[in-house]
Amino acid sequence: MALDSKVPEGPIKDKWTTYKDNINLVNPANKRHIDIIVVGTGLAGGSAAATLAELGYNVKAFAYQDSPRRAHSIAAQGGINAAKNYMGDGDSNYRLFYDTVKGGDYRSREANVYRLAEVSGNIIDQCVAQGVPFARDYGGLLDNRSFGGVLVSRTFYAKGQTGQQLLLGAYSAMNRQIARGKIEMFNRHEMLDVVKVGGKARGIIARNLITGEIERHSAHAVVIATGGYGNVYFLSTNAMGSNATAAWKIHKKGAYFANPCFTQIHPTCIPRSGDYQSKLTLMSESLRNDGRIWVPAKIEDAKAIQQGKLKPTQIAEEDRDYYLERRYPAFGNLVPRDVASRAAKERCDAGFGVNATGEAVYLDFASAFERYGKEQAKIHGIKNPSKEEIIKLGQGIIESKYGNLFQMYEKIIAENPYETPMMIYPATHYTMGGVWVDYNLMTTVEGLYCIGEANFSDHGANRLGASALMQGLADGYFVLPYTIGDYLSNDIRTGKIPTDTPEFDEVEKEVKDRIDFFINNNGTKSVDHFHKRLGKVMWDKVGMSRNAKDLTAAMAEIKAIREEFWKDVKVPGTADEMNVELEKAGRVADFLELGELFAKDALERNESCGGHFREESVELDGEQKGEAKRNDEEYAFVSAWEYKGEPADAVLHKEELEFKDIELKQRSYK
């Protein structure tokens, strides 16, 4: 099947408006007869469910948590971008579009990104109207801060809990619809497969996680909003339950999976401490506004620190290597995430890492304390303040900006980050790749949509900070509600979709058979055993830096782990009760397939771009020596994989990317 992105004709600035003016609409009376299933209730799914219900459709929403408000969007800390230009620093829709395409290393679809920028401002309006308590200045207007990879301040925030506040906002909109009966909420339910009737997505099979009951749900369209697949690494900043099952199941039913190798390793996470570690914790990128990243300049100092013989505060200013400021003077500590992560790895691989494992760098706030302290002293008219007074005043400002993050750090590491620099190291955080969708956010299966992090479309090979929240809410509040209407306008006479059909029988049987297999397998090793092994292969061979030899080996190793998993996995308990190990088994089975496709995609893409760094593709000389080398002539396309049984047999379809409005350039943050 040839890929058709269905991007409307016309100038980029007019595409979305023209599109909206010309699509088919569903009359309000008919919407009452149309059902939509939304799987996943984070920012994308939650906002979509609320908006679709507001429009009048009957929505069935599914979450594996006990409430939509617990989806992992809640953990997003730093903020949400919008091209409001409230700061008057020259921001515009075009600049947000440009920054996002450039930040994504020219591997995203221009028309989707422009639309994202275009609706970004409206997201803020909607959220404020819902009562989201964004940070404000003393004049009562909204405050902004700056994030990596851009030269303006366009990030709106609510302390270090922006994701939480936006999700509570979307959930409040859902609650209004739940109360009206327009959203039927299925908490503690997990989608285990999609049901197609006549080639169209017409329902899902879900498991009630409390009773173990397998349920059939039908609808005229199905929306997947289940987030990314970062937990393929076992350790990531994702929630423990975050999984790729819905996305992978629809892939196996015909939805192409795009750019799996585009995965973001976030530079500022708390380093790991031992093998028992269950997850990694992010420290918001916003900290890079005020923190300076460094390692010791002398290898002997680094060794002494690793052995616990020296403290960071004992190292003189001239013996510190602020390597981001050194390598990238224009952007300094605010280079995009992929660049910052690789730079940290480079220093640690060279032996300059700073904790016992040698895998950490410092994020130091000392100069911010001083800078803010001096400003505060001036504001409060304190004459000749002592150094201690200045530091104290400055710490107060930092506390008001990032207090919760500092507290979180102190609880985990048991060190006070006001007194000694934080230690950070990169960790898997976000997946730019995902289910392939066209301009309508429809997958290659008719009537099956995919939104938010679960799709691939807007961030290319690297996502800029504070853009995930923007994309999730843009898709849910402002894009999908239009595009899905155009599709559903053909369904006004269809009537209710029955669930007592052979199509539902068949898929339900597949689901039940798989559950029975796990319960009766009587293996010897736990699900986590296999998940951890998969994660290690992914991190070591398909992590921040990749090469053909390791990727080939990774594919074989993952396949071997998968085969062993199916032979030897042990799931205690029964199918018809709450069974956490059974839930995990299904998810890890899917990660074991996805991981191999991920490695295959990384192997196929022999260029370095964004979060995907191939050691074979670096600049050999000139100012950019050693930096990632993109290859636009051969790889300016989206890799969309078609499922053919084994992941290794997946067939590649290419969506060529055209850049009409932005000139393809090497990203330079120097």
Added chain:
Amino acid sequence: MNLTLKIWRQKDSQDKGQMVDYKVTDISEHMSFLEMMDVLNEQLVNTGEEPVAFDHDCREGICGMCSLYINGEAHGPDRGITTCQLHMRMFNDGDTITIEPWRAAAFPVIKDLIVDRMAFERIQQAGGYISVNTSGNTQDANSLPISKHAADEAMDAATCIGCGACVASCKNSSAMLFVGAKVSQYALLPQGQVEAADRVKNMVAQMDLEGFGNCTNTGACEVECPKGISLENIARMNREFMSANIKG
């Protein structure tokens, strides 16, 4: 360190349930409490026993899913954190740790340490929102200046993660800190004023219907709240409720 765990095991909502003893060894002080529970569960799975079911998800203190009552305290002995942020350095080698689910009539046990907190969701559905159309056709965000003070106070209330520690800590199983926080967020903002009276009346009515107890101002909820939600929110809710009823 080596520990003895006394854990509440209950097969399902119908089962009577009981405390069961377990031993775990070689626990690192750098582990989080839930990582210690993972070690126990791995041990149980390997010996063919059913692992202990407990709610958890983000493991960074924000989703509000985790909910253990540890040694008689919601979220354990440390302050200002959730169970997933509790670290084993708070315990000593040889300790016996008692782990129970939230205990409240309105939070029935689903399995082991997992309870049903749907009562909180129904309270929010009774009015915890602003009735603005979810269509984006609203006014520009900056056309409504809000004093920094009010916005910050609303934010403080809005940081509630709805975990239920307040209910579990209260001798009356009162949900007033939770409901107070939700009412306050909107009461403090101009957007929430239009429906303020109906909101507080409906949410309080639903709270009573769910079977939560009343507030007797012991302040235990505030002490155990992982997000530091202040008792002021209960006072504000009471004020809002009174004035809503007086105005009719």
